[in-house]
Amino acid sequence: MPDFAIRVEGIGKQYRLGAATSRYPTLRDALAGAARQGREFARAPARAAAARRRADTFWALRDVSMDVARGEVVGLVGANGAGKTTLLKILSRITEPTEGRASIAGRVGSLLEVGTGFHPELTGRENVFLNGAILGMRRREIARKFDEIIAFAEVERFVDTPVKHYSSGMYLRLAFAVAAHLEPEILMVDEVLAVGDASFQRKCLGKMSDVAHEGRTVLFVSHNMDAVQRLCDRCVLLDAGRVVADGETAAVVARYLSRGVDGAGPEGVVDLAGARREGTGVVRFRSARYEGEAGGGPPVPGGPLDIELEVDSDGPRTVESLAISIRSAGGTLLVNADAMELGRPMSLHMGANVVRFRIAALHLNPGRYVVGLWAGDAIATTFDHIEAAFALEVVGLREAALGATPARNGAVSCRFDVESFAGEGAAP
Amino acid sequence: MTKEIVAPAAGETEPDAGARSAATARAGPVTPTVVTIAPRRSWGMPDLGELWRFRELLYFLVWRDVKVRYKQTFFGAAWAIIQPLATMAVFSLFFGRLAGIPSDGIPYPLFAFAALVPWTFFANGLAQSANSLVANQNLLRKVYFPRLAIPVAAVMSGLVDFGIACLMLLGLMVGYGVFPTANIIWIPALLALALVTALGAGLWFAALNVQYRDVAYVVPFVVQFWLLATPIAYPSSLLPAPWRILYGLNPMAGVVEGFRWSLLGADTAPGAMLAVSSVAAVAVLVGGALYFRRLEATFADAV
DSSP states (O other), X not given: OOSEEEEEEEEEEEEEHHHHHSSSOOHHHHHHHHHHHHHHHHHOHHHHHHHHXXXXXXXXXXXXXXXXXXXXXXXXXXXXXXXXXXHHHHHTTSSOOSEEEEEXXXXXXXXXXXXXXXXXXXXXXXXXXXXXXXXXXXXXXXXXXXXXXXHHHTOGGGTTSBGXXXXXXXXXXXXXXXXXXXXXXXXXXXXXXXXXXXXXXXXXXXXXXXXXXXXXXXXXXXXXXXXXXXXXXXXXXXXXXXXXXXXXXXXXXXXXXXXXXXTOSTTSOEEOTTOOOBSOOSEEEXXXXXXXXXXXXXXXXXXXXXXXXXXXXSSSEEESEEEEEEEETXXXXXXEEEGGGGTOOEEEOSXXXXXXXXXXXXXXXXXXXXXXXXXXXXXXXXXXXXXXEEEEEXXXXXXXXXXXXXXXXXXXXXXXXXXXXXXXXXXX | OGGGOOSSSSOOOOTTHHHHHHHHTOSSOOOOOEEEEOOOOSOOOOOHHHHHHTHHHXXXXXXXXXXXXXXXXXXXXXXXXXXXXXXXXXHIXXXXXXXXXXXXXXXXXXXXXXXXXXXXXXXXXXXXXXXXXXXXXXXXXXXXXXXXXXXXXXXXXXXXXXXXXXXHHHHHHHHHTOOOOGGGGGHHHHHHHHHHHHHHHHHHHHHHHHHOTTHHHHHHHHHHHHHHTSTTSSOGGGSOXXXXXXXXXXXXXXXXXHHIIIIIOOSOOOHHHHHHHHHHHHHHHHHHHHHHHHHHTTHHHHO
16 A cells, blocks of 8 residues: 555646647648748758757646655645646646656545536536536435535525526535535645635635545645645645745745745835836936845734835935835825934935835735835925835735735734623623 | 556546445455556557446536537427428428439438438537537546547437437338338447447547647538438439448448338348448547547647
């Protein structure tokens, strides 16, 4: 009996770029392409072939190896395009690897989306059976769990209504309910929790953690760091098709977050040369960068935020008012930190200057905010004003969901306490 | 993948595998089967055992196609009869009446309809299976199962229509006072021949269609030419006997003549022709299956 559930050895997947860009190549294109390649080949065979290989292909995955022990719950994290879904597709045999091999010991259930194969003309009942069969359940098994599935989805009254008449919420609930009752030995899940409203997401997550705690092997792909941290003991971080970290969840997630998500992270310097701005231009913001914890982490609620600006001046100049503003994604002004408030005019030299802001405790909930920059004099002459200079991503190591931040009650965080006690006349 | 399997039989991802081995070996813990995933390069036949293990999925796919086919149509399942019946009327008028084409001593409408029933099954089966992979691309991209199930289900879903049309044919025979001969027992075999032909050609087109959507435009032409190349509006007895056997290279010629012979008692027993047809049909099917299996690995990426 093998001691692993999933063993991946040097898996690689190469895609042809041509095939990816023109999705429906016609026969004519193929013939024309063949003719052209033939001509090139006739001229310089080896060179043409090598050039074509280089130009038209890329590796979505390369040299990926990992073991998943039986009963282990492993998260697969990484930015968009890192190869997570490709790996999951290979392991669930939807697509073939170009090189390497993988072994799977046990019955696999894979969920790349919910509701695969749902047909709008069929009723809820019919779709449950169809979708169950597609996911690999036996008819008897589905019949046995049918009532449970319908109850979980809360669509009892509409069982015999075609799903095209369902609301999108009912449709998703039914789709997830079928998937949730799949009982494979190895479960592979891709981002299916990122659907539905907040309460439904909670329900899904609850079901997922039940599954995870039943001793099944789970491979879980998600951008939702909260879900990953709740479910997974171990995480594998993919970047550009390669494994860059593999280990305890907290460490891998922290590493993933510190790399920044999809380019919106603190490590990059934002070039402001092309920003939409107004003002006389005697002073100009050239670039900006930000970080949370010293050492380059992203800002977290209640933590510090450092913003460093490069400012050009056309001569020695005293700038009374130099400010950063933070707005919500909806445009509400949340923070305005102005040097004038401190009574500390900035003396700029001719040429390049560096201005550093430090917010000791940033009371913002996880989410995406917009930072604006302002420079002017005391009587409100605008030297340079960029209303939206760059996006600021506040993350919560524990609570935040990057990329798919759940709707929060508000932008601002506060410390609070709550307790309950018996009122007058309460039973003892 | 089929060649790379390590432990028992072929890739056991079958739904109930765990449960079943548990039933047979209750004593010890269930030994999970190991599936090895690796690139495959060789030619080979699709794994029919695996298709068999997924027979419930196959059933549900057929069931879905049957259920959905006439949803939101006014005439519903009557379409299964309207199609061949309308064609029969046109053929009877133009070929039977105006052109005076012979019909082996059988009333021309019956002569045409007996051929149109299996032909309609074949033509729909071919068209449906050719389009099946593209129509089910969401399944191909998101779930694993033997890909063969999709075109097979597409062809098989036409069996219901075929059954309905057969009843109509029997009614028509009664109307004309023609009663089937004992050779009617050959009908299932003839139907199987039509199915094999439709599936064989369907596999080629379905696999090609994933890469080249030109197929969608080619198939209607192919069906049209094939119709003319099959003795539906005319009897194969127009050809001299030795050529008739060669005609069997079109498997549908054998099917159609077989139907007339077994149901209507047309005097020519198409034995030799059917033998040629069977060989041709199996060759098309095997070729289609090989080609299908060869391209199978690329479906999810290319569709």
